[in-house]
Amino acid sequence: MIRVESLVKKFQYRNKNNKIVWRTAVDGLTLDIRQGEVFGLLGPNGAGKTTTIRMLTMLTEPTSGEIFYDNTPIRGHEQEMKQLIGVVPQHINFDQDLTVGENLELHARLHHMGRVERHRRIEELLAYVELADLVNANVRELSGGMKRRLLIARALIHHPRILFLDEPTVALDPQVRRRIWELIRQLAREQVTVLLTTHYIEEAETLCERVAILNKGRLIGLDTPQAFCEQMGRYTVEWDAVDAREYRFFDTRREAADFMAELGGSASIRRSNLEDVFIELTGRREGL
């Protein structure tokens, strides 16, 4: 559904000597995302997740590389490709002069939806994100979490077939977050392709069929959450060393238990999770 080939984005910026230099935000990214898949993009701050999404949504022109939707290159087909996509940006970007309802209406009109269809859909989505009462409120009057919910509702109005979510559940309370997860699963069942970024590892673990881990613009791992954990060792022994918390990974519970016995003291044993993988891949190996 989405194919990305050797995608590169370089930005100019001023370094500390005030010289203009190039920084590579995304460095030769190649990905292939299936239709109806929920795909996660993980990586530390500044890894290039947002830049990748901006290139995929045609907000930023790649320095080099190609992007295909359904085997059609998006370059030169921008208008028809934009019809397919829905975008939840990392930052809140409502029109501050319009009300909640008007913001959604503007979006629907920009996607060429007919009057009846657009009103039905707006009503339905506002009810879903529990903002129906606020339809005539100015967007400035919403709380942070309400804005996030509205952002998600807006992206869905025109029934996109590919949905991009850049940290969609930041600042949402646990109940709402779970509802959004349920919504994303439902969309995937309807064959919508979902690409999301998140810093909540639990979210990626429960939601994503596959995750890609980016670091400094490079793809450093791509697999299912389970496979990642298995490769690293299914069990983790965790203990307090002199200056930091230490981790070791083991393939079997037996080995882990033996190691723990050796250590003694306050060590504990648990199943490895994606967070361990993330820290291992992006933190330690790079030596931070």
Next chain:
Amino acid sequence: MLYDIWTVFWRDWLVLKRRMPRFILSRMVAPMLYLVAFGWGLGRSIQVIGGSYIDFLVPGILALNSMNISFNSVTPVHAERIYHKSLEEYLVAPICPYSVVIGKVLAAVLRGLISSSIIVVLAWLFGAHFIITPLFLLVLILNCVIFAEIGFFAAMTIASFEEMGQVNTYILLPMSFLCGTFFSTGTLPDAVRWFIELLPLTHTSYLLRGISSGADIALSSVLVLVFYSLLCFFFSSRVFLRLSK
């Protein structure tokens, strides 16, 4: 494409409609001051060829006011681009990019025309004499289009709101006073005059004044305005198309 232009225009119309009373009231202040200070105050003692100074003044005020209003109607797009980032909504939508430029410019023309009608009513109350013809309207619209496009260009290229103030101070304000609005450019030194006669606002002032007093006008000036509006459209679309680079 037409529908997209309408959508962009519709958004500005919604906002304007909500602020209409405030908009009209605030637009009355500056022209009133001009009419009182230069029309009543100074004007009583000035005689210009072919009539009273206030008749001379009104087309100039219309020209400079429509310039300022249409320019400043588009500059909030700067905030939509930099601070609220709501311009991204248009960039991810399956619309023709030109329709954003055209829709915004048309909305600015509407504002320019509303404030122009306020001046026409005020001037009439002040006892000025002038004729309004279709060509007069066309010139006024062209003037709004040109400066709305320049405003759009500024909104797309300028980095901070402070710089927008500088554009107003260093470009629009001098033009407001010098481009044949309050006095005829004939009295200026040649070099200055040539430069000023290149500017679109000068052509607008002369055309409006000529038409409103029933005198002969230079049709070439209309062509100059058409040329400027096409040129400015080219540049403002270009910066908009380049936003995603």
